[in-house]
Amino acid sequence: MHDIRFIRETPDAFDAALKRRNLPSMASEILKIDSDRRALQAKIQDMQSRRNIASKDIGVLKAKGGDADDLINEVNDMKAKLSALEAKESALAGKLEASLLELPNILDQSVPIGDDETQNQLIRKVGDLPKFAFTPKDHVALGEGLGQMNFALGAKLAGARFVVLSGQLARLERALAAFMLDTHTGEFGYVETLPPALVNTKTMTGTGQLPKFAEDLYETDDKWLIPTAEVPLTNIVADEIIENAALPIRMTAYTQCFRSEAGSAGRDTRGMIRQHQFSKVEMVSIVHPDQSAGELERMTNCAETILKKLDLPYRILKLCSGDTGFSAEQTYDLEVWLPGQQDGLGMYREISSCSNCGPFQARRMKARFRDADTGDIRFVHTLNGSGLAVGRTLIAILENGQQADGSVVLPKALQNYMGTDHLMVNV
Numbered sequence: 001m002h003d004i005r006f007i008r009e010t011p012d013a014f015d016a017a018l019k020r021r022n023l024p025s026m027a028s029e030i031l032k033i034d035s036d037r038r039a040l041q042a043k044i045q046d047m048q049s050r051r052n053i054a055s056k057d058i059g060v061l062k063a064k065g066g067d068a069d070d071l072i073n074e075v076n077d078m079k080a081k082l083s084a085l086e087a088k089e090s091a092l093a094g095k096l097e098a099s100l101l102e103l104p105n106i107l108d109q110s111v112p113i114g115d116d117e118t119q120n121q122l123i124r125k126v127g128d129l130p131k132f133a134f135t136p137k138d139h140v141a142l143g144e145g146l147g148q149m150n151f152a153l154g155a156k157l158a159g160a161r162f163v164v165l166s167g168q169l170a171r172l173e174r175a176l177a178a179f180m181l182d183t184h185t186g187e188f189g190y191v192e193t194l195p196p197a198l199v200n201t202k203t204m205t206g207t208g209q210l211p212k213f214a215e216d217l218y219e220t221d222d223k224w225l226i227p228t229a230e231v232p233l234t235n236i237v238a239d240e241i242i243e244n245a246a247l248p249i250r251m252t253a254y255t256q257c258f259r260s261e262a263g264s265a266g267r268d269t270r271g272m273i274r275q276h277q278f279s280k281v282e283m284v285s286i287v288h289p290d291q292s293a294g295e296l297e298r299m300t301n302c303a304e305t306i307l308k309k310l311d312l313p314y315r316i317l318k319l320c321s322g323d324t325g326f327s328a329e330q331t332y333d334l335e336v337w338l339p340g341q342q343d344g345l346g347m348y349r350e351i352s353s354c355s356n357c358g359p360f361q362a363r364r365m366k367a368r369f370r371d372a373d374t375g376d377i378r379f380v381h382t383l384n385g386s387g388l389a390v391g392r393t394l395i396a397i398l399e400n401g402q403q404a405d406g407s408v409v410l411p412k413a414l415q416n417y418m419g420t421d422h423l424m425v426n427v
Contacts, residue, residue, distance in 0.1 A: 001364040002100050017106040020321050037092040044085050051078045105360040108330040114320025127313030134404050138340035139395040140271040145406045147426040161275045168423045175417035176390050177254040180281040188302050190252035195232035198223040203235045206365035208327035218258050225258035229282035230384040237286050238365035244372035249286040272391050279390040285383040292381035296356040299385045300332045303352040310411040312396050313337040328355035340399040351392045354385030
């Protein structure tokens with residue numbers, strides 16, 4: 001959500017910010033709605049003032065035994081006109097809010113200009129790519145070879161883009177979630193939280209999923225299945241005024257996530273890369289505005305630490321303007337190396353996105369804090385990041401740890417969680 005005062009005071013800067021998102025100028029259209037609404041508000045206030053004066057005069061006349069019929073008729077007439085003006089003002093307010101809710105966050109000036117993911121900026125690569133004496137398989141061949149990854153059964157139970165894991169792979173999913181949560185809580189001070197997987201429309205709107213991305217979500221009755229734990233975690237501070245001393249607030253959660261993937265038809269249809277239901281460990285930070293830039297680096301490091309502990313090679317990208325998400329002002333993507341992709345040629349795939357949303361979500365949620373120095377009420381800054389996507393981490397472990405006989409060597413960090421150092425067929 002954008003600050004209408006910023007648009008009033010710097011319309012050219014606002015339009016320039018939209019241009020960086022490859023969007024048309026909107027300031028004049030928004031300011032016309034705003035101007036019409038403010039003019040109506042002035043009329044309403046003036047008429048309310050006149051009505052109040054007339055109402056007092058009626059009381060005075062009646063107390064003196066005078067005839068107040070003309071004033072009474074005038075007041076009744078003003079009530080009818082006020083009702084019509086207030087309806088128009090309410091409609092304009094709704095139109096203004098709808099316009100602002102549809103517009104993405106303003107990008108940080110450090111975000112590189114680009115059209116799509118091909119123009120993201122490489123920050124660094126970490127880890128050595130594995131070498132195999134054979135052509136590496138992808139996770140589908142490996143999981144089905146182990147007899148513990150069943151896409152046909154997932155399709156039978158739910159349809160396309162679902163899977164059933166069993167045996168050691170089911171345990172690996174659980175072990176990864178526990179390992180990630182233990183790391184984020186024990187080393188980085190995040191508070192483990194278990195939020196609802198169903199939320200209301202207001203909550204979905206607060207973080208920017210609605211109204212823009214309704215087609216990518218699953219709705220049931222008057223509730224929405226969460227596409228990420230970012231949604232309920234961030235909204236914990238909605239409509240709150242937080243004391244400065246309570247910041248930063250850091251939360252982490254392991255949840256199931258649900259996405260219709262309406263905008264990705266035909267993409268990644270094989271395997272577990274892009275499913276309708278998947279699990280993720282999410283990190284959310286609520287911070288003082290002065291801390292959000294540093295918090296983004298910190299959060300990215302938290303996600304990186306998981307990959308390092310699992311000995312998985314990865315790279316970090318700074319997303320360009322054309323690839324940065326709706327609610328983010330800047331984003332780092334962590335991409336893990338998957339050697340079995342592209343028929344064994346391998347490729348990097350996203351496993352985490354860490355974003356600073358600035359005050360964008362806070363303004364939508366009315367999430368504020370009391371400044372310790374000035375006592376002013378200001379909007380907090382919100383950040384979110386995957387720490388990590390559990391399913392894609394499982395994929396990475398299978399593909400990077402695969403052996404010629406179809407077994408998989410597990411990272412040392414998981415061996416105590418799993419009670420073994422490798423995955424075997426039909427265990």
